[in-house]
Amino acid sequence: MAVRKKAAMPPAEPPVPRTLFEKIWDSHVVHRQDDGTCVIYVDRHLVHEVTSPQAFEGLRMAGRPVRRPDATVAVADHNTSTLPVSAGDVDEESRIQIETLEKNVADFHVPYFGMDDPRRGIVHVIGPEQGLTLPGMTIVCGDSHTSTHGAFGALAFGIGTSEVEHVLATQTLIQKPAKNMRVAVEGSLPIGVTAKDVILAIIGRLGTAGGTGYVIEYAGRTIREMTMEGRMTVCNMSIEAGARAGLIAPDETTFKYLDGRPYAPKGGAWDLALGQWRRLPSDKSAHFDMQLDLNASDIPPMVTWGTSPQDALPITDVIPDPANAPDENRREAWARSLAYMGLTPGTKLVDVPIDRVFIGSCTNGRIEDLRAAAEIAKGRKVAAGVSAMVVPGSGLVKAEAEKEGLDRIFLEAGFEWRIQGCSMCLAMNADRLEPGQRCASTSNRNFEGRQGRAGRTHLVSPAMAAAAAIKGTLADVRDYQ
Amino acid sequence: MEKFTTLSGVAAPLPMVNVDTDMIIPKQFLKTIKRTGLKEGLFYEMRWTPDGQKKDFILDQPAYQNAKILVAGPNFGCGSSREHAPWALLDFGIRCIISEDFADIFYNNCFKNGILPIKVSKEIIAKLMDDASRGSNAIIEIDLDKQEIKGPDGGTVHFEVDAFRKKCLMEGLDDIGLTMEKKTDIDSFEARQKDSQPWLHTAS
Numbered sequence: 214m215a216v217r218k219k220a221a222m223p224p225a226e227p228p229v230p231r232t233l234f235e236k237i238w239d240s241h242v243v244h245r246q247d248d249g250t251c252v253i254y255v256d257r258h259l260v261h262e263v264t265s266p267q268a269f270e271g272l273r274m275a276g277r278p279v280r281r282p283d284a285t286v287a288v289a290d291h292n293t294s295t296l297p298v299s300a301g302d303v304d305e306e307s308r309i310q311i312e313t314l315e316k317n318v319a320d321f322h323v324p325y326f327g328m329d330d331p332r333r334g335i336v337h338v339i340g341p342e343q344g345l346t347l348p349g350m351t352i353v354c355g356d357s358h359t360s361t362h363g364a365f366g367a368l369a370f371g372i373g374t375s376e377v378e379h380v381l382a383t384q385t386l387i388q389k390p391a392k393n394m395r396v397a398v399e400g401s402l403p404i405g406v407t408a409k410d411v412i413l414a415i416i417g418r419l420g421t422a423g424g425t426g427y428v429i430e431y432a433g434r435t436i437r438e439m440t441m442e443g444r445m446t447v448c449n450m451s452i453e454a455g456a457r458a459g460l461i462a463p464d465e466t467t468f469k470y471l472d473g474r475p476y477a478p479k480g481g482a483w484d485l486a487l488g489q490w491r492r493l494p495s496d497k498s499a500h501f502d503m504q505l506d507l508n509a510s511d512i513p514p515m516v517t518w519g520t521s522p523q524d525a526l527p528i529t530d531v532i533p534d535p536a537n538a539p540d541e542n543r544r545e546a547w548a549r550s551l552a553y554m555g556l557t558p559g560t561k562l563v564d565v566p567i568d569r570v571f572i573g574s575c576t577n578g579r580i581e582d583l584r585a586a587a588e589i590a591k592g593r594k595v596a597a598g599v600s601a602m603v604v605p606g607s608g609l610v611k612a613e614a615e616k617e618g619l620d621r622i623f624l625e626a627g628f629e630w631r632i633q634g635c636s637m638c639l640a641m642n643a644d645r646l647e648p649g650q651r652c653a654s655t656s657n658r659n660f661e662g663r664q665g666r667a668g669r670t671h672l673v674s675p676a677m678a679a680a681a682a683i684k685g686t687l688a689d690v691r692d693y694q
Numbered sequence: 695m696e697k698f699t700t701l702s703g704v705a706a707p708l709p710m711v712n713v714d715t716d717m718i719i720p721k722q723f724l725k726t727i728k729r730t731g732l733k734e735g736l737f738y739e740m741r742w743t744p745d746g747q748k749k750d751f752i753l754d755q756p757a758y759q760n761a762k763i764l765v766a767g768p769n770f771g772c773g774s775s776r777e778h779a780p781w782a783l784l785d786f787g788i789r790c791i792i793s794e795d796f797a798d799i800f801y802n803n804c805f806k807n808g809i810l811p812i813k814v815s816k817e818i819i820a821k822l823m824d825d826a827s828r829g830s831n832a833i834i835e836i837d838l839d840k841q842e843i844k845g846p847d848g849g850t851v852h853f854e855v856d857a858f859r860k861k862c863l864m865e866g867l868d869d870i871g872l873t874m875e876k877k878t879d880i881d882s883f884e885a886r887q888k889d890s891q892p893w894l895h896t897a898s
Contacts (some may be wrong), residue, residue, distance in 0.1 A: 266728075373802065483893075545711070
């Protein structure tokens, strides 16, 4: 009997090219309604003291447990003191909030990096540091700067407290997919220009609402050549352009960073994971709803002059005149910003005097940031009348900096060297600007009152912040290199 | 969550662009462990001078003290994920915010708290801003079922809203309860993931 040839299979449909975002989204859909609303699975939930108390209370009232304590991690960072405990500068309400978190993690069996744990730090610094952040994951936290973790090719975004409770109870969220935007930065960064300048330039181009409804994938040679820490700075500020999240395709730089981290997979699991992670990058012909291209060589060191992160200009520029604003809305906003910031149109940015310097935050509180600032501070002195502080992003960053002697460099230059935490990025603890004080800050928001009532914030890179501390005015870091 | 079907009330105009969540409720009010009582912090720095004097902010003017609707400039609610922002608005009595567009997280947070955020065109905002500036006699009516805003002069405009979010608001549905009904789906997703990506089920 003749062996019949197996009937040829109908040709397989060519797979639809997908973006990195779409690949992660598709692999996390638990349930899809006809109208496109999805229940998506959450792989990692980061919890902090400020946006979680009401969520745990909700669980308690409904008699619900935390579905996956093993996928959850808690830490106190927002209103912790940056001074030794003996200095006792934690107010009553902050103390209650931290104690409430401690009670909640105990009651609900959630892993917790406690106040005395050397690994404690800003939630977005310790996630990557511990290998809790991995490519292809969905990661959420009751904090808008959760976008930081997108640097690893993880879909990571901030949620409100009701959603925190939803994730604690169900390990899922109800969502509709976002649109795709690709921001490509090509070329090598000029001297003195860092990831912070790149993201400020991008936000300046997109505007503070330009990313609304999108997930931004950052691509191009400039991004690929960045370290993981630089990529985190870029993704961190995606929310300042209004984007739901920022993403960067995982590559060898990502894998090298993660290999051996405490919570990263090991052995066979690592090999298995690696195989899957390598398939995550956007397909070549994947569709993006919007594309923005920048050339790295066009980006100078940047600084913000107003009260929105989109108010970013090259440090060589002058304070803009509302009369030249592109539209009526902007004209009013610029005039309001200038009045709040106490600035006059036409003033050179490098002539704007400062009172304070803050180096730290989830944007720029990692070891490379501190090294960049220390390089400028080394052998120099903080200008008379300027108060400057350095706040490491985590206990491990602090320890590493001290091992490298960076603390000595800062202290000798006249900077304060503090304990890790969010600190003056949002000034929930005692670290805040006095009314009218002007600050060069490596944080992410220059909103009115952000760093203290009537405080004036100029967002810059760590090296630019250090240069400003030395000069006593906003400064061009290239004059100090 | 309180149901949202119809709403009739005074609308306060707030034409600023980019009203951020730090403006809506400054950090010092985030230290609470409750959802209630946050109206004290609502627009705090715009309402009070540093030495505790009232500044005559729009919501403190006699015509708007009982406002239930806010007609706001574009990109309302940008910034942080703090749900304290919608909690504070709700505590004051605001159940509806109308703007050209909203920041994503804030927009989402509104629906979780029985607040209806409505997106309309720039032209409609201009008209509503004008209506709102007429004070306490200018009552605006919202009908969520019909998806209509009725101005004080009787004219109506239609607005779009996601059908699922509309249903949740109109019925005051508890999201968590709804998702709990899909427990079997979640269980099987987890089982599949544990098999294909075991490293996601060992950590922390």
